[in-house]
Amino acid sequence: MFHGNTKKIVVPNKREKEILLNQKGVSFWLTGLPGSGKTTIAKILEEELFNNNILAKLIDGDIIRSEINTDLGYSISDRTENIRRAATISKMFNDCGIVVINCFISPTQNIRSLAKEIIGSENFYEIFINCSLETCEQRDPKGMYKKARKGEVKNFTGISSIYEKPQKADLIIDTEQLSIEESVKKVFDFVVLKTNLKA
Amino acid sequence: MFHGNTKKIVVPNKREKEILLNQKGVSFWLTGLPGSGKTTIAKILEEELFNNNILAKLIDGDIIRSEINTDLGYSISDRTENIRRAATISKMFNDCGIVVINCFISPTQNIRSLAKEIIGSENFYEIFINCSLETCEQRDPKGMYKKARKGEVKNFTGISSIYEKPQKADLIIDTEQLSIEESVKKVFDFVVLKTNLKA
16 A cells, blocks of 8 residues: 555635635636627736736636647537637646636627536626627627628628627626726726635 | 827736746646646646745646536547637636646647747746556546546547657656656746746
């Protein structure tokens, strides 16, 4: 036998890691149409949080697809599996005391509910990055709307695939009305509040 | 347009997060036969590291399989995909400054090379948890060797699937000779050295 001390092993739990980091390990799930501003907000947010000693991990749909989920496409069932794995990874980070900023179109209520269920409702905040389809299509930062209109991209959310607006988001950011700075500020204040270990 | 300040977004990088945490975000890859002692060592190690303010994430083969990789079996190609995803997740943690302790049988040189390539050779340390097949089979902590001998479990490493010993491990822990405490102490000292930001 692999002999030795038989005292019970106590692997450090989420709470203990949170105390070490002085923050709550929770996930902020940014949902919205392509071009609504999710990733832009998330990147500046991560920077601002870091400048305030809050350690966050940005988990972005595009990166998850190119690195982990190389086997998945854009059908609703593949989108669901994509979100299932991403949420599971988010939970791993939360369990380690890390704040997660998720950027996923996550177009349906079912998909977002699945993410919430996996991460745990007590650790999950849904943030709706709200912007009209018309404005998102005008912005078209990656030229994807243009391709979708031409039929060159299939299952494109807003054009050839549905987007169900969140009904009970914890926070709504209207990027048609707010500037980038104002949007980030609003999310930042919310995150600081929700990650405060003493609150 | 989503208007606002156009200054370049500077997402905090690995080094900056390491400085915040005062540790290097590197991975320690424990490989060895089933029953060699990988998970036992890893759990106590995580606890000891935490007691020394080193934040680590234990990523265990069994947990990854039951939570993320529910679609994968035990063929060599499924094992490879299992490791590919696990290594990618490890890299995500390392990029966030977190130390990762990996417990994976990871039976072939190819599989371990893949993990090293994904994580990055500068952030990867291979630790061979060495124990003879005979002793592992005697320990049989989960009763899996018994099942494998009866043919009830297929592709079982050591019995019906190969295990190639590492040729150039960064550290070898001989759990046939060392006690649990001695094994953990040896890995702990190695980890403290390799995660020291000032070294």
